[in-house]
Amino acid sequence: MARLPIDIHPEARLEEDDAFFYYRERSLRAAESFLKELEKARQAIQKSPEAWAAYLHGTRRYRLKRYPYVVVYRVAAFRIEVVAVAHGRRKPGYWADRLKRDE
Numbered sequence: 001m002a003r004l005p006i007d008i009h010p011e012a013r014l015e016e017d018d019a020f021f022y023y024r025e026r027s028l029r030a031a032e033s034f035l036k037e038l039e040k041a042r043q044a045i046q047k048s049p050e051a052w053a054a055y056l057h058g059t060r061r062y063r064l065k066r067y068p069y070v071v072v073y074r075v076a077a078f079r080i081e082v083v084a085v086a087h088g089r090r091k092p093g094y095w096a097d098r099l100k101r102d103e
Contacts, residue, residue, distance in 0.1 A: 003046045004075070008082045009098050012072075015085040019069060037064050038085070041071045045082075049075045056093045059083060074099070 008016075016038060024031035041062050045052070055061040061070040072084040072095060084095035 004049065004078065004080050006042055006046055006073075006080045006082060009084070011095070011098060012082050012084050019067075019085065019087070034067055037066055038071070042082075045071065045073060045080060049073075049080050057096050057099055059099075 020031050020034060023034050041064060045062055049060070052060045052062050055072065059072050059074045061072050063070050068088040070084075070086050070088065071082055072086055073080055073082045075081075083098045086095065
Protein backbone atom coordinates (compact mmCIF):
# COMPACT_ATOMS: atom_id res chain seq x y z
CA MET A 1 0.00 0.00 0.00
CA ALA A 2 1.32 3.42 -0.95
CA ARG A 3 2.01 5.83 1.88
CA LEU A 4 -0.06 8.98 2.06
CA PRO A 5 1.80 12.28 1.80
CA ILE A 6 1.96 14.44 4.92
CA ASP A 7 0.80 18.05 4.80
CA ILE A 8 1.75 20.28 7.73
CA HIS A 9 -0.57 23.15 8.62
CA PRO A 10 1.29 26.48 8.56
CA GLU A 11 0.55 27.07 12.25
CA ALA A 12 1.85 23.60 13.11
CA ARG A 13 5.04 24.45 11.20
CA LEU A 14 5.37 27.61 13.31
CA GLU A 15 4.95 25.51 16.46
CA GLU A 16 7.75 23.22 15.29
CA ASP A 17 9.97 26.23 14.62
CA ASP A 18 9.19 27.82 18.00
CA ALA A 19 10.04 24.59 19.82
CA PHE A 20 13.24 24.17 17.82
CA PHE A 21 14.39 27.72 18.62
CA TYR A 22 13.50 27.24 22.28
CA TYR A 23 15.70 24.15 22.47
CA ARG A 24 18.43 25.72 20.36
CA GLU A 25 18.76 28.59 22.83
CA ARG A 26 19.56 25.99 25.45
CA SER A 27 21.45 23.38 23.47
CA LEU A 28 22.10 22.79 19.78
CA ARG A 29 22.22 19.08 20.51
CA ALA A 30 18.75 19.17 22.12
CA ALA A 31 17.37 21.15 19.17
CA GLU A 32 18.77 18.68 16.64
CA SER A 33 17.46 15.77 18.68
CA PHE A 34 14.02 17.39 18.74
CA LEU A 35 14.00 17.62 14.94
CA LYS A 36 15.10 14.00 14.62
CA GLU A 37 12.30 12.90 16.91
CA LEU A 38 9.77 14.89 14.89
CA GLU A 39 11.01 13.18 11.74
CA LYS A 40 10.66 9.76 13.40
CA ALA A 41 7.12 10.71 14.40
CA ARG A 42 6.23 11.66 10.82
CA GLN A 43 7.68 8.42 9.49
CA ALA A 44 5.77 6.34 12.04
CA ILE A 45 2.53 8.21 11.35
CA GLN A 46 2.99 7.84 7.60
CA LYS A 47 3.75 4.14 7.92
CA SER A 48 0.70 3.37 10.11
CA PRO A 49 -1.61 6.39 10.35
CA GLU A 50 -4.37 4.46 12.12
CA ALA A 51 -2.04 3.05 14.79
CA TRP A 52 -2.60 5.82 17.34
CA ALA A 53 -5.77 6.24 19.33
CA ALA A 54 -8.50 8.64 18.33
CA TYR A 55 -8.17 12.07 19.91
CA LEU A 56 -10.27 15.23 19.72
CA HIS A 57 -12.36 16.42 16.75
CA GLY A 58 -11.63 13.41 14.56
CA THR A 59 -7.86 13.60 14.99
CA ARG A 60 -5.19 11.29 16.34
CA ARG A 61 -2.08 12.12 18.31
CA TYR A 62 1.44 10.82 18.47
CA ARG A 63 3.39 11.58 21.65
CA LEU A 64 7.06 12.33 21.25
CA LYS A 65 9.12 10.08 23.47
CA ARG A 66 11.75 12.50 24.81
CA TYR A 67 9.99 15.85 24.50
CA PRO A 68 6.71 17.09 25.99
CA TYR A 69 4.99 17.49 22.60
CA VAL A 70 2.32 15.68 20.65
CA VAL A 71 1.81 15.64 16.90
CA VAL A 72 -1.91 16.06 16.26
CA TYR A 73 -3.05 14.85 12.85
CA ARG A 74 -5.98 13.57 10.89
CA VAL A 75 -6.18 11.13 8.04
CA ALA A 76 -7.96 12.46 4.96
CA ALA A 77 -8.75 10.64 1.74
CA PHE A 78 -5.45 11.33 0.01
CA ARG A 79 -3.18 12.78 2.69
CA ILE A 80 -2.29 13.00 6.34
CA GLU A 81 -2.79 16.47 7.78
CA VAL A 82 -0.66 17.55 10.74
CA VAL A 83 -2.73 20.24 12.44
CA ALA A 84 -0.58 20.91 15.52
CA VAL A 85 2.72 20.21 17.20
CA ALA A 86 1.39 20.91 20.65
CA HIS A 87 3.23 21.24 23.93
CA GLY A 88 1.73 18.89 26.50
CA ARG A 89 0.74 21.79 28.75
CA ARG A 90 -1.29 23.62 26.12
CA LYS A 91 -5.05 23.50 26.37
CA PRO A 92 -6.29 20.39 24.53
CA GLY A 93 -8.07 21.27 21.31
CA TYR A 94 -6.75 24.85 21.03
CA TRP A 95 -6.00 24.03 17.39
CA ALA A 96 -9.58 22.96 16.48
CA ASP A 97 -10.23 26.06 14.37
CA ARG A 98 -7.51 24.88 12.01
CA LEU A 99 -9.69 21.92 11.08
CA LYS A 100 -12.65 24.07 10.12
CA ARG A 101 -10.64 26.28 7.78
CA ASP A 102 -9.19 23.28 5.97
CA GLU A 103 -12.33 21.22 5.46
